[in-house]
Amino acid sequence: MADQLGDLTRTHTCGALRAEHVGTPAVLLGWVHRVRDLGGVTFIDVRDRDGISQVVVRDNDELMPIAKRLRSEYVIGVSGVVQRRSDDTVNAKLATGEVEVLAREIRVLNEAKTPPFQISEDAPVSEEVRLRYRYLDLRRTRLQQNIGLRHRVAMATRRYFDAKGFWEIETPILTKSTPEGARDFLVPSRAHPGEFYALPQSPQIFKQILMIAGTDRYFQIARCFRDEDQRADRQLEFTQVDVEMSFARPESIYELIEPLMQQLFKEIGRDISIPFRRMAYAEAIARYGSDKPDLRCGLEIVELSDLFADSEFRVFKQIVAGGGVVRGFAVPRGNSYTRSQLDVLVDQAKQMGFTGLIWVRPGEPPLSSVKAIGAPSLGAALTRAGASSDDLLLMAAGAGEATSKLLGQLRLHIAKKENLLDPETFTFLWVNDFPLLEYHEDDGRWYSMHHPFTSPREEDVERLESDPGSVRAKAYDLVLNGSEIGGGSIRIHDSALQARMFKRLGISDEDAKARFGFFLEALEYGTPPHGGIALGVDRIVALLAGESSIREVIAFPKTANAIDLMAGAPSPVDEKQWRELHLRQQK
């Protein structure tokens, strides 16, 4: 049925033809995008990655029957001559719209089943169907553009780091389980019964060893694996631009990454200004209730505890007396909310975990819910929150950080609802001075907030044992529009301090030795001070592409349920493979 490609050689892509090509012969190879059969004349839109060209068949008894056979997504080769379209038939919507190819020969290189959804329309199709037929979805404009953008981001990244003297080095995929952190993906060893490789959660230890090895500057576009539940911005496997450099201070990393981000944003024609704003973790939590604040909207949280310490409102007074806080923020134009809208808001707040949310409308006689709070305190609170008479004040009380984080969630909820987050604005932020450690109530021990190789700030090291919660880390996150797109730190390069860290984390000497004795040993052979960062490629490309899910910028993503709907992974394996791997299924 199908014709052979034979000697048909592409002369132009389907997006290339312009007025200057008029009169020249052309061979196009691509997919049938659409056919418009007018009876005596047939127009065929031929599509490839580069664009669409119109092919005309007319006054040609040999070609007409072939043209009539064509269906959507047939693969064809067309040979003909480029001709100018008459002025009234130019299609301004097509880059190639000034010209068309008058066909002399059409070869049907392959037929195609009718696709389950239209490739030629960008009409909505359920994600389930799109994922099942990913190869068809990838033909559509949206994913072609996203995947093309992703390629350009990767290439710009490689050019940038190459120019700065960084070496791209691959690190193992089959490696060793690292302590703490996410759940590992494990790969059973055939040669070593009962032993496992782990897929890397990040190349962390290897890149540090490369610094010990004198590589000086390393980067890698690295695949990372974490066996945790999925989200719109999280997949089981994801890609990082992994970077490490010797003799780095936090400033060195900021100054390295900011121009890179500039380069990447040039790929979508945007100029962003550097340097980026910087903010300590404590300030981010206090003012925005988040360690990755979205700075595109105001809605800044203010401290109100002192105003209620002596107020008539018993609930607030007691919370403050007990070491808790009262905090809140003003919603611009929130005074227009109706009573039922406010009830809904209070309901939603409760779902977020608020025990109570108090709203106050300025300039009105206090409603019953707030009457008890006392006018003087309220007036002061409104003033401090900067609430005008059009605004609305929202307040909550409770434990310090928890209250801030809840208000931070509510802040984002309202910002989205009120359309305060302009998708065309890109606001970068470095968050730094993270706590080195955080205490987990459930098992009563300290955990690294970043990872166990993160260096504490020199002036805080002495409190590592006496007051671990107060020790700040030389760690930094890069935040863009409320999304964490990168994170890194200056590392511990002193083996004694590293040993002290493990001890602080409750990892015994034995355990430390067993799990990464090789690394501790390496540290003893002249380790330069070093540090680095990892950037989330999927998240960055999604933001550049204006997509809200990273699945839209990954060629073959998995579902929220960790399934590859196209390939059908994961899947059972046969008996023989179980045996070879020395595994048996648990009954």
Place this chain on the structure above:
RNA sequence: GGGGUCGUAGUUCAGUUGGCUAGAACGCCGGCCUGUCACGCCGGAGGCCGCGGGUUCGAGUCCCGUCGACCCCGCCA
């Protein structure tokens, strides 16, 4: 592990208080048409109403369970 939204032709959806012989648009198939470009016009085919159970004279619609997609919490150094 928990909460929420959704599931009806190939696709996107509609389907009132339970009365359905389940509709629309696009796509698909056939016919007509020599300048269309989301071509147009005429005709046609196409449904386990996700799956299983229950209530009912009667279920796409109500109830229970289950599966799947998506969003959120937990989790993600």
